[in-house]
Amino acid sequence: MGRRRKHARDDPSPAYLQRRERLLAAAAEVFKDKGLEAASVNDIAERLGTDRATVYYYYGGKHEIYLALVRHDVEKIVAVAQDIAASDEPSAVRLQRLVQALLDAYEHSYPFLHLYIQEDMRRIPGDGTKAGAELQELGRRYEAALGKITRQGVESGEFRADLDSRMVTFAVLGAVNWTHRWFIPGGRLSGAEVGRAFADIFLRGLQT
């Protein structure tokens, strides 16, 4: 890490933190527009009305900025998903809570989870960045939480046994994650409405 960057981070002034927030907001817009791969530090600097050197004063590169943007919200929703999956409620209740919690999180941390899904979908093998590996691991934990619920639903007789539970997991995950393509907070439908409807469709489809 650059020495000046490290120094500013270890002892941040209010002005430093404020400017870093502005940088993150500009970067979020750039990533949403162009995608992580096509976006450059230069694009972020331009959006912010500054130069590359200023951006590098705050962050070591675009992957570090991206990780700073999405990690917090992704970690939070993964923790929520794991809590819900570990509860002793019926699978139907847990599935409903999980789907609603995710849509709710998508809405409230827009566009950070959308950014995550947009990029995670690319999951280019051998990307090799530390940020990529961390975020993929978070995605796996989310998937595992959902998988646990659908599997236990079949085991307990709540969900139909004629459907492969892994396939069901991916059906739910696909419907939910695809919202990054069409769901915009503040539009006609709220996250809670979409979450309720999705949970309802899948529960009718799955329950015995």
Place this chain on the structure above:
Amino acid sequence: MGRRRKHARDDPSPAYLQRRERLLAAAAEVFKDKGLEAASVNDIAERLGTDRATVYYYYGGKHEIYLALVRHDVEKIVAVAQDIAASDEPSAVRLQRLVQALLDAYEHSYPFLHLYIQEDMRRIPGDGTKAGAELQELGRRYEAALGKITRQGVESGEFRADLDSRMVTFAVLGAVNWTHRWFIPGGRLSGAEVGRAFADIFLRGLQT
């Protein structure tokens, strides 16, 4: 277009066509591994065990190669979807046929439709390539065919009226398209099995 390339295309020898097939197969592997954006003509040449100049003898660049790979299969499934949507069968039957046809196509033209979804998901605004615009338009037509079926299902009273039909369209589309992340032909489940199960889940979820 380069003059040599044009000449070879207008009057292709069997050897030319065979070599071009090999090039396309190598390019499909590269695109699947690295994604369209990260892939380079150089990667394709390396996979083929040749040099960039040879690749450029066949195609003007990676976007042209990508388009050659996916267009045929995407056009085919869009035509199938439009036919199904236009038929006078009940919406439930059409939805089932559409989902099954798509999964079936995913399986039989693997990995070309997967490549398409993988890239289409990125849908980077302002990408500006002609290939991108053509493929996005095909995606819209597919979406419209599915949307027609869900909307008419609500209008005819077959499907629940308490669910927003646009949201339902995206739920189905998301589940189906997400298969590009986990479904591999020749695995435990066939495309027909996944298609049948998905159609069944959604019909139970949607029918009145």
